Every structure is written in structure tokens, then in C-alpha cells.
Amino acid sequence: MNSDNKNESNDYLRFDKDKLLDIWLKKKKENYEDEEKNIRTNNVIKVAAFCFSIISWYATSNGLKKYIFNDANSDGGIQAYLLSFAIQSILFALSINFVNFIDFKKKKIQSLLPILLYIALLTTSSTFSYVYISNKIYSETKYVDANMYLDSCFRNIVYNTDLYIDEYKKYLLYSIGEDTKELAQILNDEGLGDVSQEEIDDIENELFTLKTDYEIKEIDMNSKKQVMDDWGESLRDNSWKSEERKQEIKDMYDAAVKNYEMAVSEYSNAKSLYEEKNSILEEKKLEFEKSFTGIVNALFSEALSTNVSVDDLDKYATQISFKLNELEKNINNSENFNSIIEYIRNITQNISYYKDLVCIESEYIDKIIDDSESVIVPKNQKGDNYDTYVVEWGKYWNQKYSDLEDNIKNLPVFYSENGKRYSEVNNEILENYNINDIINNMDEYERKYIEDINEIEQAFNYLTNKYRIMAWFSLIFSVFMDMSALLAGFAINLKKE
Numbered sequence: 001m002n003s004d005n006k007n008e009s010n011d012y013l014r015f016d017k018d019k020l021l022d023i024w025l026k027k028k029k030e031n032y033e034d035e036e037k038n039i040r041t042n043n044v045i046k047v048a049a050f051c052f053s054i055i056s057w058y059a060t061s062n063g064l065k066k067y068i069f070n071d072a073n074s075d076g077g078i079q080a081y082l083l084s085f086a087i088q089s090i091l092f093a094l095s096i097n098f099v100n101f102i103d104f105k106k107k108k109i110q111s112l113l114p115i116l117l118y119i120a121l122l123t124t125s126s127t128f129s130y131v132y133i134s135n136k137i138y139s140e141t142k143y144v145d146a147n148m149y150l151d152s153c154f155r156n157i158v159y160n161t162d163l164y165i166d167e168y169k170k171y172l173l174y175s176i177g178e179d180t181k182e183l184a185q186i187l188n189d190e191g192l193g194d195v196s197q198e199e200i201d202d203i204e205n206e207l208f209t210l211k212t213d214y215e216i217k218e219i220d221m222n223s224k225k226q227v228m229d230d231w232g233e234s235l236r237d238n239s240w241k242s243e244e245r246k247q248e249i250k251d252m253y254d255a256a257v258k259n260y261e262m263a264v265s266e267y268s269n270a271k272s273l274y275e276e277k278n279s280i281l282e283e284k285k286l287e288f289e290k291s292f293t294g295i296v297n298a299l300f301s302e303a304l305s306t307n308v309s310v311d312d313l314d315k316y317a318t319q320i321s322f323k324l325n326e327l328e329k330n331i332n333n334s335e336n337f338n339s340i341i342e343y344i345r346n347i348t349q350n351i352s353y354y355k356d357l358v359c360i361e362s363e364y365i366d367k368i369i370d371d372s373e374s375v376i377v378p379k380n381q382k383g384d385n386y387d388t389y390v391v392e393w394g395k396y397w398n399q400k401y402s403d404l405e406d407n408i409k410n411l412p413v414f415y416s417e418n419g420k421r422y423s424e425v426n427n428e429i430l431e432n433y434n435i436n437d438i439i440n441n442m443d444e445y446e447r448k449y450i451e452d453i454n455e456i457e458q459a460f461n462y463l464t465n466k467y468r469i470m471a472w473f474s475l476i477f478s479v480f481m482d483m484s485a486l487l488a489g490f491a492i493n494l495k496k497e
Helices: 002-067 076-096 108-138 142-190 197-236 243-290 292-303 310-326 328-332 337-369 386-409 427-432 435-450 455-461 469-496
Strands: none
Touching (some): 002 076, 002 108, 002 469, 076 108, 142 337, 142 386, 292 310, 310 337, 337 386
């Protein structure tokens, strides 16, 4: 009995061992197969990353060859290819084993060195890959894009300049009108004019009364003439009238003649008085126009007229200067001497500004707006006369921007005198128009889009220009190619864990 139990126990143990061995062998086989699968997967990832590195090596080496080692007297290709190979080799090896190189349990400086090396190599490789790819992409459209952008900026500057000139002209005219009004008041108060405006107003009122009087007398004279003519007609038609009636009509006619003659005399006297007073008024007006006050009033009227004449403004400003010299003694003794001089200075200065604005507007801005001149834009690098088109295109835009810049430099700079603001003037346009900023922007446009700058700088300009989508795509693609090995290394390390 005991012997049988012992045999059964041995058989059971032998069965368990065989089963465990089968399970272990099966598990080991599965692990081996998984390991083989992981190895194959990791190899595929490494090969894919290596392919990206080869593409990056090609792009980086061409970037170095074209933009760094481009000396015609040396074989820059070998230098570029070797340098790119060195960069990509270290970058690939460091990326695949990046996790193994970093151990933050060690000193920080030791952990930072691989990171700094990787960043330096990544920056170098991605930069020249990006420069090569972006310049390749934009080679056919560089001048087309630049032409559209330069034209858009040019038209925008001209439009804003035209608005600035229009608003500044209005501001100056209102300012001139306000200053001349204040100056005229001071001159009247000081009595610096030979004839006052009040004196002319009194004569005009008196003249109006005289004119009304002689017009009434003219109506009365014509009425009495009609009466006289009627009685004269009756006197001539006397075939059927009695002698007594004829005498009666004759007496009435004689009386009508006397009344008419008296009316003519009164009319003549009234008209003579009117003409005499009108002659005095014209003399006073002429005297007033030549006086300081008269010139200022004429300037005020001209400044606020609907059709301002620059020549008249200039004429009045010159007359004020001459009159100022004539009345220098009286003005020096005036209590308002400083105010008079300040008003005159502001008026003459604003007239000068107004003349400059009108000159620039008529001689340049209006012509530019109507200009229909065009230029051939270089497109096909393999086409005939491509280099000639590039040179002519550059000259065309350099000249246009240079002419516009010269005129903008001659614009008077707006400043608000004592905070003056007028509801009819858009001060926001005047205050936002900064001549220095506009000129700086124009210089930047010329350097970026017209001048033949280094292609490395040009490539980075693509990132900020108006048509920058492909530039950012090139940059992201360049960085991705160089970081693919790093991503592959992280993926392999995660699978191991």
C-alpha cells in the first residue's frame, strides 16, 4: 500500500516538472520572438531615422557649400560634405543614444554637456538645411512676391501721405484764419491801421442810406415825368377841346414840367452825394487794404475761402512783413508787442508749410496716383535676359522709393500749436503720421526686397514676410529631419522599458 502511494507521488512530481519545463520553454520562445520583433522594429526605426539624416546631410551640405564654402578658388564642396557628414554622424549617434548619455543623478554639468552639444549641432544642421530648402522653394517666386509686397507698401504710404497732406492743409488754414482774426483784433484795439474797419462800416451804412434816398427820388422823378408826358399828350390832342379847357390843360402841363424839373434836380443832387460818398468809401477801402489791419483781414478771408490761392497767401504774408517794418516804432511801443510778433511768426510759418504741402501734392503725389508705369518682374531663372530683368527691376523700385522718400522728408512735421484742435480736421491722421518711422520702414523694405543681400539673411526674412507659409514649412521640415533620430531614440528606449 505504501509502495503504491509512493509511486503515484513520484509520477505526479515527474508530470509537474515536465509541464513546468514545457511552459518555461514556451515562454522563452515567446520572449525570444518578441525580442526579435522588437529588434526588427528598432532596426526599421533606426533605418528610417538614418534616411532622414541622409536627407538632412544633403540639404545641410548644399547649404554650406552654396552659402559658406562658395569661394570660386577652392573646392568648397568637399569641405561642406565633410562638415555636414561630421555634424550628422554625431547628431545621429547622440540622438539614438540620447537617454543613455544623460544621467541627472550625476553632476549637472556632466548632464548638460550632451544637451548643449545636441542643441549646437541641431541648430547648425537645421539652419543650413532650412536656408537651402527655403531659397530653393522661393527661387522662382522671390521677385514676384517682392514686387507685389513693394507695390502694396508703396501705394499704402502714398495713400497715407495724401491723407496727411489734405488734413494738414485744412489744419493750417484754420490756424492761419484763427491767428489773423486775433491779430486783426489787436491791431484795431491798438489803432495801428490808418483806417479802422469801424470807419469803413460807418461809411458803408451812410452810403446805403444815400443810395436808398436817390433810388426813391429816381422813382419819384420817373413818376412825375410820366405825369408830365400824359399832360403833354393831352395838350397836343386839342382838336375837340374848348379854349378854356385847352388853357386849363396847358396850366397843368406847365405845373407838371416844374415838378419834374424839381424832381430831376433832387435826384441829381442825391445821386451826386451817393457817388461822392462811394468814391470816399473806395478810397478808404484802398487805404484800408494797404494798412496793416486791411492786409491781415484780407489774409483771413483768403485762408477761409473755398478756393485758396497759394500766391495770394504768400503775397499777404510778404505785405505783412513789409508793413511790420513800416510800423516797427509803433509796434515796439505797443503793450501787445510780443503777441503781435508771435501771431505774425505763426502765420508766416504756417503759410510756408502750406506752400510746401501744395507743392509736394501737385508736383509728386497727384502724379504718382495717376502713374501707370510698370516693370518686367523676373520669374524664370533659366529664361533669357533674366539677370538684366533683375537689375532693371531693382533700379525701378529703388528710384520709386527714393523719390517718395525725398518728398516725405520735405514734408513739414505736424505739431499742435498750444493744443489747437478743430472739429473739421482729423487730428488722429496728423498725429499718427510719423515721418521718421515711415522712412525707416521704407529703408527696411528696400534692404529686404530690393537689395542683393546675403541669402542666409534672405532666408530668415522669408519667415516674417507677407508670404511666409512655405518658409515656416521649410523650417519645421528641416528641424524634423534632424530631430527624427532623437524621436527614434526615445521610441526605442520606451519599448525597452
